[in-house]
Amino acid sequence: MARKITYQQAINEALDQEMARDPSVIVMGEDNAGGEGSPGEMDAWGGVLGVTKGLYHKHPGRVLDTPISESGFIGAAIGAACNGLRPVAELMFVDFMGVCFDQIFNQAAKFKYMFGGKAETPVVIRTMYGAGFRAAAQHSQCLYSLFTHIPGLKVAIPSNPYDAKGLLIQSIRDNDPVIFMEHKVLYTMEGDVPEESYSVPFGEAAVVREGDDVTIVALGRMVSFAQDAAQALQKNGIHCEIIDPRTTSPLDEDTILESVEKTGRLVVVDESNPRCSMASDIAGLVAQKAFGALKAPIEQVTAPHVPPPFSDALEDLYIPNAAKIESAVSKIREYG
């Protein structure tokens, strides 16, 4: 039996093992070394929530503190990747990504295409996303669909500790820029994780649960909500199949389509705002390629089209949950 560690420890272990394996892997970000509240170099803070803690001393000279200038250090990480390093940059909250869209969207994502396929940009940008931390509109968004939209970027969204380690190792070894989305509420989630190194391939969805009645495609933190809903629905004799795409770019279309061919019903659960989201993208995919199999309209369970609220009560209403998934499943079960 693999031992149980947290999602946060799994990410730390992936970084540690890859840094030990490959001297070209470096880590950079705000407060990765030192930082407010830490005794400085004696015990580096390890980023805002301590994910990279312990790496500073284990890998001297390869964990870099950066100024609070995302546009600067993300650009530097991309440049370093073009010059032979494999940087893993930590951009605290995905909400701050906007200031470096040119570096990411217009430079890193384009190099391979602009230079005849000869340029490689093996950079990983790790970032926290998601609501549930009482952190309000500028620190709670769920923006993976923005990056999924851009050709040339890969996007990984681990939903559990095992995938967090395996997808991060795969991200570091990948020769394209990868946006690695970590849900801050999942950091304390525990799960079985092998001590040995392993990689989880991109573009291969996990079938989290098998069932014949309804397909639920869920992303990131939503996977465990979908599991709770499926468990409850089973008591009423409704068997849900849960698909966790794990990466949205590339997206494992086949696994989703095969499942819907079997069940004829689809609920997509996405913590993002609904317009131009993964929910609408996957719903569109299924409507186009598995229309004949559908027995009911596709349901999307998402946040509403408003920024994440600061009020606790409103934030709780904003985030999709198991009850909302259950009622979406029940609704399309009752349809015709």
Add this chain to the structure above:
Amino acid sequence: MSQIHTLTMPKWGLSMSEGKVNGWLKELGDGISVGDEVVEVESEKIAGAVEAPVAGILRRQVVSEDDIIPVGALLGVIADEEVSDADIDAKVEDFLANFVPPSEDQEEGGPAPVKIEIEGQRLRYLKRGEGGNQVLLIHGFGGDLNNWLFNHEALAAKREVFALDLPGHGESVKAVGDGSLDTLTDRVIGFMDTLGIESAHLVGHSMGGAICLNLAKRAPSRVKSLVLVASAGLGQDINGDYIGGFVESQDRRSLKPLLSELFADTNLVTRQLVEDMLKYKRLEGVTDALRTLAGKLFPEGRQAVTLRPALDAFGKPILVIWGGADQIIPASHAPTPGGRVQVGVLNGKGHMVQMEAANEVNRLIDDFLG
């Protein structure tokens, strides 16, 4: 009251804390003989039937299809005809009132696999049972100690039973050296030396069977008896497409049909079984290890090593078990029974016969070891 027997959710493997009821195989009121399959249940890993430990009549079905209940919880009641309904109801009520599901803490206190270093090489094993009578369980190509999930505890009731992960497998070191049978055999002998096991009954499945035979050939004094389950080393035939496909397959879509070849009843290939196998195959070094082993032991769809003479030369008892519907190594490789050699062919069972017909295999081995 003594004629009222409770059927409870079995515990198949360390990680099982609850099981799902797949359906009753006997109707209420059916007559039951010892060993009859009464109800099918499913753990995360695999589905299997619960056998009747006693004869009688199935008087109560406490659970129904799709129920998920903890290990040890009540499935049903078997009792003789003359036992009154009131007595049975009292027994059920009593059981339900006193049942405490096993807690997480108790789980952790149970037997857990151990990792040791032998000459710098990590080896994982799981020991169950006590006493001097030692048994070694050695899994096959691509397997691990969990292949004995349904057998380990049963065999350990009267013995000290070790299941190990061979090099290249499970959580043991992934380096397999030249991948030869001798190298693997050396590691098993090293394991016995390290744990102070002078001699043991060796139980090997598939490639593990060939290792047992080779060990018996090289160090006969270390082997008390041999149990060879769907064993390699007894003929040239092997399903080369399976071996090659298994080595190279890296995703669910290609792996699942291959794993289905291991079982006669393909319903046993659960989502979790496929997922666990993928998790193993993703570990660094596993594909290289499997390639090396397959290239050395099963090149071009044939078994490279035949140990028939070793089987004939081994002067102690041998039990050979095979699934009649084995699609990996044909049951026709089983030797002719007679003298020191007993043979049990279980019709309609596949290569993973120790999982697929666990109760029967356990009984055969238990009787054989005495």
